[in-house]
Amino acid sequence: MILTAGFFVYLGWIFIFSQNEKIRQVSLFGPSGQAEKTAKITEKENEETFGSENIKLEAKAAYVFDVLKNQPLFELNPDVQLPLASVTKIMTALVATENLPSYILVTIPQEAILQEGDDGFLSGEQWPIADLVDAMLVSSSNDAAFSLAFEYDKNFNGNFVSLMNQRAQDLQLVQTYFLNPTGLDFSKNTAGAYGSAKDIANLLLYILKNRFSLMEATRFDEIEINQRKFKNTDYLVNDLAGFMAGKTGYSDLAGGNLAIVLDKGYGHPIIIVVLGSNFEGRFRDAKNLYEAVIARKIDL
Template identity: 35%
Template sequence: MKTIVKLLFVVICLFAIYFSAANSADASYAVIDAETGRLLSGSNAHAQAPIASLTKMWTALVAIENSNLDDKVVISRQAALSEGSSIYLESGEKITVETLLYGLMLRSGNDAAYALAEHTGGSLEGFIDLMNEKATLYGLKNTYFTNPSGLHHDLHLSSAYDTAMMLKIALENDTFRKIATTVNYKSIEKKGVTWQNKHRLVQEQNGAVAGKTGFTKAAGRTLATYFEKDGKKVIVVTLRESNDWQVHKHLANHVFSQYDVVTVAEKGEYKATEDTTVSLNKPIKLLLNKQEEQGIKNVIHLSRSKSKYGIWHVFLNKENIYSTRVTLK
């Protein structure tokens, strides 16, 4: 771990504080810092494209946040007859939200996605509204959902970057993280069947911690993977990449070899003005390569009002790459 010793502080008075690897021409990818969401590497990273079953990461998060894990879901005929990949739910069967979530994330069950949507949203349409509202809330500008499973629809689109951000956001939820990092799950409700995570890199447990697979004829192969190594955390997403397993390992290893975890500001108190002290409650650590370390500046925004808080920004040259709220004394 490295530390940037030289810190530059700029106090700005404000009236208020608001808080490839690609094989084909239309392939895209994004590699982001899993802590901050900063795009580290990419190709067509913001281009809209179908994402297939990577949709289910967002479906899982919305279901977790709007239902109880021990809720019993009565499987409808429509859910049981869902097109595509399945965990073989039967009409009239009662099964918990928790089991459906494991079937959704590990086995990519479209029937599980449909059942969760009906239960959580009151209807398929109601759940899709929840998905899109949450995407808007998190600023996923290139994302729009028309279903909870990722089956092809001309308007059901996202981007490699937005999809990577979906996984970042979802992993902040402890329940999602527990499910998404599971390699094998034995379902008591489904007659003791064991579900193995379809994500081959997660199965290998060699740096890949969580993720999701996807495929439709229209989308091609899609893949999202969260990697950890030596305190470095990145998320890789590829869309329409046929050699995705190898590409993900290559992209993650490249970032791990080129970037270090750098402490750009230590935890503590800093004198911002003659009568104002800024308290940073935890150190700011970012993934930076050697060239970027030279371009880091720390900027503090203060309010003219008697607010107890300010905003600490980290700029890489002229780009704001990280912000956090700080206490003023």
Template identity: 35%
Template sequence: MLKRTMIIVLFFSLFLSAVPKEAAATGSAWAVIDADTGRLLEGYNENVRLPIASLTKIWTALTFIESGSSFGDVTISPQASSAEGSSIYLKQGMHIDAETLLYGLMLRSGNDAAHALSEQAGGSLEGFVDLMNDKALVYGLKRTVFTNPSGLHDDHHLSTAYETALMLRYAMDNDKFREIAMTKNHRYEGEDQIYSWRNKHRLLHSESTAIAGKTGFTKTAGRTLATYFEKDGKNIIVVTLNHSDDWNTHKNLADKVFSSYKLTTVAKKGTYAILPGVEMELKNSIRLLLKKGEKAKLQNIVRIPKGKSEKSTGLWTVLFDNEPLIASEIIIKQ
């Protein structure tokens, strides 16, 4: 009986040692995407809905910037000055420009800055959250719901590692957001206050390939992290949710993807004869991150307008596994 028990215990121990580290962390997830196309390159639980903590502020910043709200002075309300959680120590009644609040939001994760920006652009915190959710739907983030602009815990405030990576991808397409998110240090001198902020994202200061990102933490969400990496023309985004060793995880995942994926030209710029008397011009080459064996999964579809005209435009679309991945405008000459 004793021998049988020892065998069972040994078998159970071997089983546990075979479980991947990711699976041992309940409620954790990660995703690596191609920042140019949004394609998922690597992931674990990437579509599981989880709390994202202050990674929420990526969407808060983009929503404010694209709202058309003034970048002028914002008067800090009692509610903003007393916002729960991380703070840049705004005082009730003070006046500070919205751009500075955006830096405080992204570099120092100020919940008071998030509240003040929300009131400025949405008329109220609730009104701004509606804008955030509307924008999420417009961008196709179907598994993302916001209940506040800061990332404070709420059972309904959830996203996924994959959609959070997409948030950073869409936000980095905005020049103002990109400028702020890439800033390592920012100094502001107002009439009554001076701020000097260092970006909390450690990798921006230690890794040359990490150019932007956002940190996050709540007791429920654990540590959350988003990083935008660039290397040799390759652009990727890494997101981890509820990972304690997130700095090393991001570096390791980025290194793995950069080494295993090549930037491959799948369509060269130039002029192509597609029909008798009809040519098309592709002005820029189409390049994709592909690993060994993936090129066989690509398809090219060219759409040209009906009718005859001396010059018109069409679309060259590249599909991966029968799903549209990237498209480029072409000029049709007849």
């Protein structure tokens, strides 16, 4: 892979990007610094019309972005602030690899083992950062996400979640705010992270342009690290041609979320984000949007 400020080569295709993205500024935080209450969804059917065709979605918000043309193809409540669930881990991966030395081994703390889910990690094990990031993004491991943040907080005298929020501000992700590194619901009424469909698309766009190798493992159905297998939580990895990267998210407060990057063909990447769907509906929504792009129901 070859990266420069203006383009990169991936799987034989050359991707060229405009450096002049414009992101509309909207309110992010309340006066207390906490995420404000999730905005009310626009009162309209979750349906958009392109030509004579209708695209019906189960999601509360969706955003489709054409990377080469640097323009949105589809918008449904794109700026509404919604719970992110494990889509949070995209930022966790970015911040961990930017702030932890690549050569260190991360020790899995007992507190990580107590996180929701079981990915086979054992307390006291030591893992390279890159391997933990891959496991976290592919299998949505909460143990791995917690361990990366814990390592920074304990041994580098910092606050990992604060770094995540600062990075969101740096990238002008104006509806995004994190309370933890996993995206797990913080309480019965408060999500672990909030953001908009457009914010997540812009985060993926940044990674696509600057750090795409970070998410390369997510294009595989399963990966093996240290003789352990990690299954991809994204059902579409083998179902959609040109799948390049993706991250799932699901929680009681968030419902079903999905963020994916697909190559439409001839080096034409498309970013699709759906938020606030349901467990299976997020995959149906993303697939319907992608098929609309292919069928040119959404203009290219």
